[in-house]
Amino acid sequence: xxxxxxxxxxxxxxxxxxxxxxxxxxxxxxxxxxxxxxxxxxxxxxxxxxxxxxxxxxxxxxxxxxxxxxxxxxxxxxxxxxxxxxxxxxxxxxxxxxxxxxxxxxxxxxxxxxxxxxxxxxxxxxxxxxxxxxxxxxxxxxxxxxxxxxxxxxxxxxxxxxxxxxxxxxxxxxxxxxxxxxxxxxxxxxxxxxxxxxxxxxxxxxxxxxxxxxxxxxxxxxxxxxxxxxxxxxxxxxxxxxxxxxxxxxxxxxxxxxxxxxxxxxxxxxxxxxxxxxxxxxxxxxxxxxxxxxxxxxxxxxxxxxxx
Ligand code: FO1
Numbered sequence: 001x002x003x004x005x006x007x008x009x010x011x012x013x014x015x016x017x018x019x020x021x022x023x024x025x026x027x028x029x030x031x032x033x034x035x036x037x038x039x040x041x042x043x044x045x046x047x048x049x050x051x052x053x054x055x056x057x058x059x060x061x062x063x064x065x066x067x068x069x070x071x072x073x074x075x076x077x078x079x080x081x082x083x084x085x086x087x088x089x090x091x092x093x094x095x096x097x098x099x100x101x102x103x104x105x106x107x108x109x110x111x112x113x114x115x116x117x118x119x120x121x122x123x124x125x126x127x128x129x130x131x132x133x134x135x136x137x138x139x140x141x142x143x144x145x146x147x148x149x150x151x152x153x154x155x156x157x158x159x160x161x162x163x164x165x166x167x168x169x170x171x172x173x174x175x176x177x178x179x180x181x182x183x184x185x186x187x188x189x190x191x192x193x194x195x196x197x198x199x200x201x202x203x204x205x206x207x208x209x210x211x212x213x214x215x216x217x218x219x220x221x222x223x224x225x226x227x228x229x230x231x232x233x234x235x236x237x238x239x240x241x242x243x244x245x246x247x248x249x250x251x252x253x254x255x256x257x258x259x260x261x262x263x264x265x266x267x268x269x270x271x272x273x274x275x276x277x278x279x280x281x282x283x284x285x286x287x288x289x290x291x292x293x294x295x296x297x298x299x300x301x302x303x304x305x306x307x308x
Contacts (some may be wrong), residue, residue, distance in 0.1 A: 001027060001305070004187040008033045008200020009048040010065035011226060011234055012193030013055035014287040016126075018297030019191075020056055021290075025125035029183040030056075033195070034111065034130045035138035035168055035203030036150050040088055041079060043098035044105055047151075048200065049115055049130055050097060057122040059093075065234075068093040087156045112177045129183065131204040134174035138203055141165035150199075159236040163243045166198060174207045184213050189304055192223035194285065196237045197256050198244070205260070214260060220304045222263035224285060224296075225250035229269040233286060251275045263307075265300055279307060 003023060005016055007030060016030045030052055037046045047066060054060035054068060061069045071091025080086045090098070097118065104114040110133040119128050138150040142161035153159060184190065195201055205211050214221060227250045232238040238248045246252050254264045254275045264277040267285040281303050287293045 001188045001301070002029075002186055003027055003189045003191060003301070004029045004031060004183050005191045005193055006031050006195075006201055006204050007048070007052065007193035008195030009036070009051040012048075012195040012200065013052045013060070013065070014293050015191070015193045015224060015297060016052055017055050017290065018287070018293035018295075019301075020126050021294045022297045022301060029127040029129060029187075031129050031131055031180055031183065031204060033200045033203050034132065035136050035199075036154070037135070038137065038149060038151050040090070040098075040151075041084065042102070043090075043095070044102045045088075045090070045098050046101065046111070046115075046130070049111075049128065050094065052128050053097075053115075053119055053122065053124065056119075056124045056126060056128070059122070067091050088151060110177070112179050127179070127183065129177065129179050131180065131210075132174040132207045133177050134170055134207075136171050136174050136203060136207075137169040138199065139167050139169050141167070154199075154236075159239065163236075163240050166202070168203050168206050171203070171206050172208075176207060176209050176213065180207075181209075181213065184210075184217065187217065188219055188308075189301075190214060190217065190219060190221045191300070192221075192257065192261065194224045194226040194233065196226060196232075196235060196240070197253050198240055199236070211260065220263050220308060221261045222265060222279075222300070222304060223254065223257050223261045224265045224300070225253050225267065225270070227253055227270075228267040228286060249273060263304065265303075 033048045051066045059068050061067045071093045076086050111130045140153040141147050141164050144161045230248050241248045250266045250270045251273045254277050263279040266282050268282045271282040283299050
């Protein structure tokens, strides 16, 4: 059963881990948001791609959920001595990833190709694909500072500014890579991870042709709610929804996805919610341990198989 999973960073990577430990490797493709990507110290940094890569290779820092476990910051300390901004904490081992990626991109390779090289070299058998090879930058319009680049909003200001709008710079020049198109065309199941629907999943869905391609597939298209009991499991999803005037409920997330999905997984605590989706299931969705991730992935796939 070929599964395509759409994700952002930490939360989505957890489900990717669960699926990677449930499905044969050739059956899983993870399509990752690249709206968070940016240039820093001359390097191309792709936080969500790296979070998925480090998670599936077992390198990830289990405390942060991003970066490499046990990494040091000697390079960053040296940059600080030169007076450079160091609010974005790049570890030394992580910098190796950005150096290689940047060199290969400057050599004319696509981000898809570069990501394939990185994953292969780290021994990851699953496919990890950037949502597009075009450069797309999520820009966050805030009440306090006006428009901020995504990582300035998210990391420098710790997502505290009040959000009043979003735009994906460069999205009009984006298109689907052959690899993404083929993966979605050949999928038996499409999953949307418990990532932030506005910040992480919308950039993927906004790539030219993506929404239509997904909707053209008569397969289970199932989202997992990132909102549990009216709160975000991690990050700014609940705060952002409130600021946009959207009720902070798992049902509102399903409404946001609309007819893109035909199945929806809610947490047990939200069992009573009325959700406008054809098929709805309630499972234990909060993934604290690796076992939780695998059990949730297995449970979701079993449920989906039962109505295929
Ligand atoms: N998140 C932080 O909150 N602070 C950091 O200093 C930080 C550094 C960082 C370095 C590499 C990387 O791949 C991710 C990093 N993240 C950091 C996480 C990341 O920027 C965000 O979690 C995502 O962009 C949101 O999905």
